Amino acid sequence: MTPATAAVNGSPPQQPPAGREPVLEIRDLSIVYRAGDAEVKAVDHVDLVLAPGETVGLAGESGSGKSTLALGACRLLRPPAVITGGSVIYRGSRVAKEGVEILDQGSRELRKLRWREISIVFQSAMNALNPVLRVRDQLGDVLDAHLHLKRDEKRERLETLLDLVGIPRERLRSYPHELSGGMRQRVMIAMALAVDPEVVIMDEPTTALDVVVQREILAQIVELQKRLHFAVLFITHDLSLLLEIADRIAVMYAGKLVEVGSAEQIHNRPAHPYTRGLLGSFPSVHGARRELAGIPGTPPDLRSLPPGCPFVPRCRYAAEPCRSIDMQVRPVSGSDAGHLSACPFVVPEPPTGTRQPQAPTGAKTAPGRSES
Amino acid sequence: MSASPTRTEVLPAAAARGPLVLEGHALSKDFRLSRGPRGSVLSAVRDVSFGLYRSAVVALVGESGSGKSTVARMLAGQERPTGGQILLDGAEVRPWARRTFRSYKGEVQMIFQDPFASLNPVHTVRYSLRRPVRLHQRAKGKDAIAAELERLLERVRLTPAEQFLAKYPHELSGGQRQRVAIARALAARPRVLLADEPVSMLDVSIRLEVLDLIDELRSQFELAVLYVTHDIASARYFADDTLVMYAGEIVERGPSEDLTQQPAHPYTQLLVASSPDPDSLDRSVARPASAGAVRRAGSALSTTVGCRFSPRCPFADDRCRTQSPPLLPINSQRAAACWRLDVAAPELLSETGEERSVPMKT
Numbered sequence: 001m002t003p004a005t006a007a008v009n010g011s012p013p014q015q016p017p018a019g020r021e022p023v024l025e026i027r028d029l030s031i032v033y034r035a036g037d038a039e040v041k042a043v044d045h046v047d048l049v050l051a052p053g054e055t056v057g058l059a060g061e062s063g064s065g066k067s068t069l070a071l072g073a074c075r076l077l078r079p080p081a082v083i084t085g086g087s088v089i090y091r092g093s094r095v096a097k098e099g100v101e102i103l104d105q106g107s108r109e110l111r112k113l114r115w116r117e118i119s120i121v122f123q124s125a126m127n128a129l130n131p132v133l134r135v136r137d138q139l140g141d142v143l144d145a146h147l148h149l150k151r152d153e154k155r156e157r158l159e160t161l162l163d164l165v166g167i168p169r170e171r172l173r174s175y176p177h178e179l180s181g182g183m184r185q186r187v188m189i190a191m192a193l194a195v196d197p198e199v200v201i202m203d204e205p206t207t208a209l210d211v212v213v214q215r216e217i218l219a220q221i222v223e224l225q226k227r228l229h230f231a232v233l234f235i236t237h238d239l240s241l242l243l244e245i246a247d248r249i250a251v252m253y254a255g256k257l258v259e260v261g262s263a264e265q266i267h268n269r270p271a272h273p274y275t276r277g278l279l280g281s282f283p284s285v286h287g288a289r290r291e292l293a294g295i296p297g298t299p300p301d302l303r304s305l306p307p308g309c310p311f312v313p314r315c316r317y318a319a320e321p322c323r324s325i326d327m328q329v330r331p332v333s334g335s336d337a338g339h340l341s342a343c344p345f346v347v348p349e350p351p352t353g354t355r356q357p358q359a360p361t362g363a364k365t366a367p368g369r370s371e372s
Numbered sequence: 373m374s375a376s377p378t379r380t381e382v383l384p385a386a387a388a389r390g391p392l393v394l395e396g397h398a399l400s401k402d403f404r405l406s407r408g409p410r411g412s413v414l415s416a417v418r419d420v421s422f423g424l425y426r427s428a429v430v431a432l433v434g435e436s437g438s439g440k441s442t443v444a445r446m447l448a449g450q451e452r453p454t455g456g457q458i459l460l461d462g463a464e465v466r467p468w469a470r471r472t473f474r475s476y477k478g479e480v481q482m483i484f485q486d487p488f489a490s491l492n493p494v495h496t497v498r499y500s501l502r503r504p505v506r507l508h509q510r511a512k513g514k515d516a517i518a519a520e521l522e523r524l525l526e527r528v529r530l531t532p533a534e535q536f537l538a539k540y541p542h543e544l545s546g547g548q549r550q551r552v553a554i555a556r557a558l559a560a561r562p563r564v565l566l567a568d569e570p571v572s573m574l575d576v577s578i579r580l581e582v583l584d585l586i587d588e589l590r591s592q593f594e595l596a597v598l599y600v601t602h603d604i605a606s607a608r609y610f611a612d613d614t615l616v617m618y619a620g621e622i623v624e625r626g627p628s629e630d631l632t633q634q635p636a637h638p639y640t641q642l643l644v645a646s647s648p649d650p651d652s653l654d655r656s657v658a659r660p661a662s663a664g665a666v667r668r669a670g671s672a673l674s675t676t677v678g679c680r681f682s683p684r685c686p687f688a689d690d691r692c693r694t695q696s697p698p699l700l701p702i703n704s705q706r707a708a709a710c711w712r713l714d715v716a717a718p719e720l721l722s723e724t725g726e727e728r729s730v731p732m733k734t
Contacts, residue, residue, distance in 0.1 A: 294580030
């Protein structure tokens with residue numbers, strides 16, 4: 001509740017739990033893709049904060065702007081993407097106390113910040129790793145760029161890094177194509193952690209992997225985080241995964257933040273109709289069979305968004321005022337602190353509502369199955 | 373029992389919905405490897421038998437490389453099995469043969485994972501749909517074809533049809549493209565639909581709609597559906613029966629709900645335990661999915677002896693490492709290929725008593 005984190009533009013303060021000073025603070029960030037005269041708003045006035053050691057999940061479908069937001073916050077975007085406004089402040093323990101405005105940094109300063117302070121694990125490790133370099137050389141490059149280590153120290157550090165992510169040391173000599181998909185992703189994680197950053201952005205790190213390997217990698221991330229205390233911004237389209245691993249979850253739709261809350265709030269008291277729709281869309285192998293609903297309609301076309309709430313065409317609660325509302329997240333009435341939603345009209349249903357497991361006799365337990 | 377070539381004497385739940393349409397019997401597929409030890413052979417699929425029944429969905433679940441897509445491709449006639457037979461209405465067919473290919477395609481159609489790759493980007497939806505309508509239906513004349521195209525698009529809920537017919541694939545969303553692919557498969561008026569990961573490339577919010585659509589078409593046209601997926605949770609909701617593949621073999625089969633809620637084979641157990649549990653909010657992701665599971669992929673090399681899951685299996689003993697376990701019935705509807713079910717799933721065995729006999733396999 002410190003005023004230091006009070007938001008710009010009168011948007012409500014969005015704070016990490018326990019009032020800790022955020023390590024990464026994204027305020028009112030807007031990013032557009034310019035194509036000729038046309039502009040596509042990929043990220044539209046988004047606020048997001050990340051506390052030290054916290055895991056924040058960023059959920060959204062393809063085209064929702066989740067990756068653009070993360071890449072923009074690291075200044076990794078290239079034209080036609082342009083950051084049109086906002087601020088991204090990094091406050092790690094190794095930088096000045098008032099923090100660093102990432103959007104103002106020149107390329108030399110950025111090079112120092114990247115990996116050292118903020119690192120990224122990309123979805124496709126096969127594309128992110130250099131196919132003609134051995135694991136040792138790729139990891140070594142990161143160390144050389146940021147630390148001045150003697151040869152012995154460097155070798156030791158490389159071996160420790162592989163131990164950290166559970167890869168046998170002899171794999172240092174391997175090329176990426178000699179590793180399995182899971183191992184490549186582990187190498188990516190080792191590389192992201194190589195110089196001890198305080199923020200790690202994970203952009204769909206497990207999406208391309210099989211569930212068993214996915215779970216092993218997630219377990220590894222959680223364990224490493226406990227030991228090394230870095231903060232994670234975890235981007236994925238899979239909300240079910242986030243409910244398990246994230247402290248807080250932010251949901252994006254059509255470039256806008258639609259809901260923010262703790263995993264518990266999002267699970268038990270989802271406020272925004274889109275979040276509710278997402279929660280009702282995926283089948284789970286665990287627990288009783290429940291009613292699945294899905295979200296009708298098609299994902300939004302960012303080139304021609306309707307005014308007001310972009311979810312209106314697919315929303316079953318939509319009414320006339322929705323077409324003119326200002327998409328700003330506000331505290332959810334009736335919920336506890338830190339739970340914000342962009343929909344002022346839908347009040348969260350009590351916990352006994354939408355997500356109550358249904359008996360198998362439910363109307364539509366299997367999708368659309370009508371007895372023939 | 374001898375009338376049916378299916379060796380495992382289980383009665384699939386899918387059989388309750390309708391008669392057997394398409395059957396794979398002891399299907400195998402070997403790929404000769406150009407690298408590695410001389411003459412080494414990868415058996416991508418080994419001895420896989422199952423049937424597809426009218427109006428029923430059978431799911432084939434497995435990780436990448438388990439051979440599930442190869443099975444679907446063999447049934448579609450796109451890959452020639454190195455062993456086993458394919459039976460349509462009880463008669464052996466050779467769908468890969470040039471003479472039978474087209475008539476077989478009129479009965480068995482396939483939809484693919486990537487709707488971006490499966491539609492020709494330089495042609496309109498009309499073009500993509502008109503060809504199968506002409507080839508497989510006796511629809512003659514412009515008007516009859518136009519009416520049929522419209523009907524097809526309405527069936528997959530792409531309306532107004534006229535507007536979608538004129539579009540190119542890049543003008544459609546992923547979900548719409550997959551609907552076009554489904555419409556194209558329906559154009560042949562098939563009795564069997566093979567769906568290879570039909571929703572895994574789509575956004576979460578529209579996956580359910582596409583699955584719902586396939587299910588609706590299944591019941592409307594009494595389609596026998598094979599649903600190939602890596603997502604065992606969707607198999608639970610969508611399929612009557614589920615077959616779990618590991619390293620080219622079926623390791624467990626049974627009614628989807630029973631199999632997912634009480635998995636017998638240690639691999640199925642690992643798969644279920646690894647699936648996200650949205651109701652677990654305590655970051656229990658750190659829980660080991662299976663005690664002692666070793667991180668080593670199962671080998672599908674033909675030289676591998678014993679159970680292919682044994683290197684990762686917490687229950688493996690000497691027999692597992694030397695003898696390959698056959699797929700044996702657990703009860704009237706379920707079967708599993710595991711020597712150690714007494715340890716892995718004791719509660720399942722005690723339910724049925726000790727009726728799991730061990731026939732000698734030569």
